[in-house]
Amino acid sequence: xxxxxxxxxxxxxxxxxSLELRCNYSYGATPYLFWYVQSPGQGLQLLLKYFSGDxxxxxxxxxxxxxxxxxxxxxxxxxxxxxxxxxEYFCAVVQETSGSRLTxxxxxxxxxxx
Amino acid sequence: xxxxxxxxxxxxxxxxxxxxxxxxxxxxHLYFYWYRxxxxxxxxxxxxxxxxxxxxxxxxxxxxxxxxRPDGSNFTLKIRxxxxxxxxxxxxxxxxxxxxxxxxxxxxxxxx
Numbered sequence: 491x492x493x494x495x496x497x498x499x500x501x502x503x504x505x506x507x508s509l510e511l512r513c514n515y516s517y518g519a520t521p522y523l524f525w526y527v528q529s530p531g532q533g534l535q536l537l538l539k540y541f542s543g544d545x546x547x548x549x550x551x552x553x554x555x556x557x558x559x560x561x562x563x564x565x566x567x568x569x570x571x572x573x574x575x576x577x578e579y580f581c582a583v584v585q586e587t588s589g590s591r592l593t594x595x596x597x598x599x600x601x602x603x604x
Numbered sequence: 605x606x607x608x609x610x611x612x613x614x615x616x617x618x619x620x621x622x623x624x625x626x627x628x629x630x631x632x633h634l635y636f637y638w639y640r641x642x643x644x645x646x647x648x649x650x651x652x653x654x655x656x657x658x659x660x661x662x663x664x665x666x667x668x669x670x671x672x673r674p675d676g677s678n679f680t681l682k683i684r685x686x687x688x689x690x691x692x693x694x695x696x697x698x699x700x701x702x703x704x705x706x707x708x709x710x711x712x713x714x715x716x
Contacts (some may be wrong), residue, residue, distance in 0.1 A: 509676055522703050533695060533709040534647070541703070569606070580647060584703055591649040592697075592705055 491518040494583050496595035503571050511566040511598050521583040523564040524592070525555055529577045537579075540564060551575070554596045566572030576602045606630045608708035616714045617686055625681045625711045636679045637697040637705060638671065640664070645657050649693065653679065654711030686715045 493516045503509055522541050525581060526534040538549025545557040555566045564581060581595040607628045610671055612691045617623050629636050638650040651661040679698075683690055693712050699707040 499689040526707075527607075534707040536704065536706070539704060582647075584705075590703070591652060591662070592639070592647075593649070596646045 492521065492583055492585065492593050493592055494581050494595035495522050496581055496598050498598045499596065500599045500601070502601040502603060506570050509566075509568045509571045509575070509600070511579050511581075511600070513564045513566065513595060514562050515564065515581075515583045516562065517583060517585075520559065521559060521573050522583045522584060523555075524584070525549065525553070525564075525566045526580045526582060528597075529581065534580065537566070570598075571602055573602045573604065576600055607696055608696055608706050609614050610708035610711050611693075612711060613709065614712045614714070619688060619715055621684050622687055623713065625694050625696075625713070627679045627681075627708055628677050629679055629696065629698030630706055631677070633700050633706075635659075635699045636673070637699075638681045639695045639697065639707075640692040641695065641710075642692045651682070683713075684692065686713075687713050691715045695703035
């Protein structure tokens with residue numbers, strides 16, 4: 491069964507600092523990979539996705555992620571964090587089949603210090 | 605931009621009561637999903653629905669749960685007899701053929 495691991499439960503960074511959130515997946519084939527963001531009391535907003543092709547994908551709000559097959563990782567990065575980026579971030583994977591379930595990681599709570 | 609909508613935003617019910625959570629998926633999408641998130645925990649898959657039938661369900665989705673697409677626009681989740689442990693945020697999602705799932709804002713269900 492596929493699984494997603496986000497090793498960092500909580501990360502604190504200063505505004506303007508760079509950010510990297512880690513995500514590892516366990517799946518036999520190349521999955522479809524996603525990062526979602528959830529602000530307090532809100533739904534899930536898609537930041538970016540990887541289906542195939544270029545392993546560095548750009549998303550909204552200045553985020554990017556890199557798929558590394560050899561490490562089974564899909565880490566999320568941002569060069570300069572803004573206070574409004576404080577939220578919970580979820581990595582997710584879906585099988586390469588239409589209509590398949592998303593499997594989410596445990597989430598990483600990001601705190602941004604002024 | 606098209607979006608998934610859900611009603612109500614917050615539902616409070618007594619244990620043992622039936623609840624129906626409603627969703628309007630994006631109009632040209634084919635696949636529909638329900639997920640839930642217990643407070644402080646990760647998002648968990650409940651069920652997926654395609655071509656008017658359940659295509660996949662998790663172990664959470666027992667006989668107390670059912671889904672329906674009663675017309676061309678709505679997608680509902682019914683919990684027949686709610687338990688305290690059903691208290692959670694319930695998210696509806698929909699997708700087309702490209703596997704990008706769009707989520708609604710959620711319904712917070714509180715079972716007393």
